[in-house]
Amino acid sequence: MLYGWCSLYMVRIGISPLLAPIREEFHLTYSQVGLLAMAIFVTYAIMQFPAGYLGDRLGRRTLLLLGIFGWTVITFLTGFCTAFASLFGLRLLTGFFQGAYFGNERPLVAYYTPGDQKASGQGITLMGQGMGMALGMILSGFIADHLGWRWVFILYAFPSLVAGLLVLNYLREPQNLQPAGAMNPDSTFSFRHVFITRNLWFIYLSCFSNGYAFGLLGSWAPSILLETGLQGLTTPSLLAGFLGFTGMAGLYLTGRWSDRLTLRSGTRKSILIIYMLISFALTTFMGTAISFQSSAFPVAVSIIFSSFFLWGFFPPLYALVTEVVPQRTLGTAFGFMNLLTYTGSMLASWLTGWLRDLSGSFAWGMYCSGILIFAGIIFVFLIKADSGSRWESHEGIHGVSSRR
Numbered sequence: 506m507l508y509g510w511c512s513l514y515m516v517r518i519g520i521s522p523l524l525a526p527i528r529e530e531f532h533l534t535y536s537q538v539g540l541l542a543m544a545i546f547v548t549y550a551i552m553q554f555p556a557g558y559l560g561d562r563l564g565r566r567t568l569l570l571l572g573i574f575g576w577t578v579i580t581f582l583t584g585f586c587t588a589f590a591s592l593f594g595l596r597l598l599t600g601f602f603q604g605a606y607f608g609n610e611r612p613l614v615a616y617y618t619p620g621d622q623k624a625s626g627q628g629i630t631l632m633g634q635g636m637g638m639a640l641g642m643i644l645s646g647f648i649a650d651h652l653g654w655r656w657v658f659i660l661y662a663f664p665s666l667v668a669g670l671l672v673l674n675y676l677r678e679p680q681n682l683q684p685a686g687a688m689n690p691d692s693t694f695s696f697r698h699v700f701i702t703r704n705l706w707f708i709y710l711s712c713f714s715n716g717y718a719f720g721l722l723g724s725w726a727p728s729i730l731l732e733t734g735l736q737g738l739t740t741p742s743l744l745a746g747f748l749g750f751t752g753m754a755g756l757y758l759t760g761r762w763s764d765r766l767t768l769r770s771g772t773r774k775s776i777l778i779i780y781m782l783i784s785f786a787l788t789t790f791m792g793t794a795i796s797f798q799s800s801a802f803p804v805a806v807s808i809i810f811s812s813f814f815l816w817g818f819f820p821p822l823y824a825l826v827t828e829v830v831p832q833r834t835l836g837t838a839f840g841f842m843n844l845l846t847y848t849g850s851m852l853a854s855w856l857t858g859w860l861r862d863l864s865g866s867f868a869w870g871m872y873c874s875g876i877l878i879f880a881g882i883i884f885v886f887l888i889k890a891d892s893g894s895r896w897e898s899h900e901g902i903h904g905v906s907s908r909r
Contacts, residue, residue, distance in 0.1 A: 506610050507633035508671060509573065512664040513603055514637025514749075515644075516580050517545055519661050520596070522646040522727045523654040531589040539858025542724040544593050545600035546851030550844050552604025557840020558696075561833060565609035566678045572605030573669035577662050584659035608840030615827040615835060616679055621764065623827050624773070628760025628820035632753045635816060639749025642727065699830070699838045707884045708822060709842050713849040714881030715781070715818050718788060718874045720850025721857050722815070726808055729867050733801035751809050755817030763821035773821040777885045780814045785878045787811045792871030849877070 520527075520542065528538045560568045579598045586592040611627070618626030645657045699705065759780070763773050791807045823839075830838045857870035 506614055506630045507636075509569075509606065509610065509668045510631060510633030511637035511640070512573075512668040513576070513606055514634050515641035515661050515664055516576060516599060516658075517603065518638045518641040518723055518749075519645040519657050520545075521724055522642055523649055523657060524724075524728055525731060526649060526654050527589075527592070533589065535858040535861045536855065537589075537858075539724070539855040539861075541589075541593055541596065542858070543851045543854035544596040545603070546720065546847045546854060548597045548600035549604045550600075550847040550851055552601055553608055553840040553842075553844035553847065554837065555840070556605040557608025557836035557838070557843075560605075560609035560612070560840075561836040564678050565613050565836065566672065566676055568605045568609045569672050569676070570669060572602045572609075573665060573672060575602030575605075577665040577669060580658050580665060581662035584655045584657070584662075586655070607843045608836045611823065611839045612832065612835040613676075613679070615823075616832060621768065624763035624767070624820040624824035625757075625760040627823040627827070628756040628758075628817075631756045631816075631819060635749040635752030635754075635756060635812075637749065638723070638752060642749070646727070696834050696837055699834055699841055704888050705826075705830075705838065705842075707888045708826065709845045711777070711781075711881040711884040712822065712842055712846040714877040714884070715784075715815060716846035716849030717853045717877045718784060718811070719815050720847075720853035721870055721874050722808055722811065723850070724854040725857050725867065725870070729795070729808075730801055730805060732867065733795075733799070733804050749812070751812040752816035755813035755815075756820055759817035760820035760824075763824060767821075767824075773825050774885060774888060776821055777818060778882060780818050781878055781882045781885065784811060784814045784818075785875055785882065787814070788871055788875040788878060792868045792875065795866055795868040795871060 524538050524542060527533070527541065528535070533541075556568055556572070576599050579595055579602060583592065583595045583599070586595060610630075614626055614630050615623065641661070645661075648654075648657045648660060759776065763776055766776060767773055787807050787810060791804055791811075794803050794807070826838055826842065827835065853870075853874065856873065857867065860869040860873065861867055863869075
């Protein structure tokens with residue numbers, strides 16, 4: 506699953522260093538380039554709920570195989586695009602197939618992870634995202650400088666092919682997983698509670714704000730660094746690639762810290778609030794530095810450190826969800842949550858480009874992200890949980906047992 510995330514993120518993030526040459530070749534505005542960066546998030550977000558729901562009903566492995574082999578073929582074909590319309594359309598299709606991964610991979614990780622290591626398991630496998638982000642950006646800029654931007658997509662299809670073969674040969678659907686249609690004696694939680702539980706909505710909205718900040722840096726970090734004075738594509742891509750390396754550290758360390766903190770205090774909220782406060786401070790600083798036309802160094806350092814906290818936000822939050830949502834509806838819950846997360850990323854890709862066209866600077870994109878992060882802090886603060894076991898909805902209190 507870690508390697509699958511690596512191949513997925515190479516395909517997703519590999520386009521970020523290519524936005525500049527694509528804009529020049531097709532004579533696009535920044536907002537049009539933002540739409541291209543957003544394209545993969547549109548269909549990815551749309552697919553989150555149906556893919557998670559179908560995985561709960563039909564089997565997670567089947568959905569994973571369809572998704573991986575689908576985006577592998579589409580990525581290879583993207584390397585032969587000669588028009589902006591075809592490039593945009595194929596990125597939409599890439600997001601459609603990648604959308605089958607998250608809602609089916611997260612429940613499998615939760616199922617096989619020991620109960621006292623939920624956040625660690627979520628964080629370790631998600632390290633593949635950071636690895637893929639780093640490799641995707643660094644190699645993309647290098648390949649584009651030497652072979653042209655189209656070769657990035659052609660070459661990036663092969664790691665995804667390997668991921669599909671690994672799932673096909675080694676991953677097995679859990680045989681004793683309770684079917685989605687069966688009664689769960691441990692919980693009154695049903696599919697409809699995924700959409701009506703107040704505390705889950707606070708989680709969803711906090712994911713939206715964090716996803717927005719993540720989407721801004723994932724799409725625009727190389728372009729932001731280019732505008733601070735760096736030359737070529739290789740250096741900005743290399744620096745932006747550190748988003749993935751620091752993200753891997755954030756995922757692993759925060760997962761471990763969250764599990765230990767939860768054993769002592771019974772809650773994961775404090776680490777989430779601390780991380781979002783730091784993300785808010787760094788985002789505001791970057792906006793200010795860009796406004797005053799700072800050099801690339803403080804902006805690059807802030808981007809790299811932001812990655813640690815933006816990535817680190819997810820393991821404790823995902824662990825919190827696995828502790829309160831039963832396995833039979835977990836794919837649906839993860840899918841709907843990720844729908845809102847990538848709605849935020851999708852909006853950030855376009856809105857940041859639009860604000861850049863309007864103001865002539867990326868600073869206002871950063872300020873907008875800071876406002877949303879602050880709102881996310883409020884949503885996390887409003888979550889009411891008693892040791893991750895009892896959750897309040899608008900219909901009352903539903904006791905939901907965690908899987909041990």
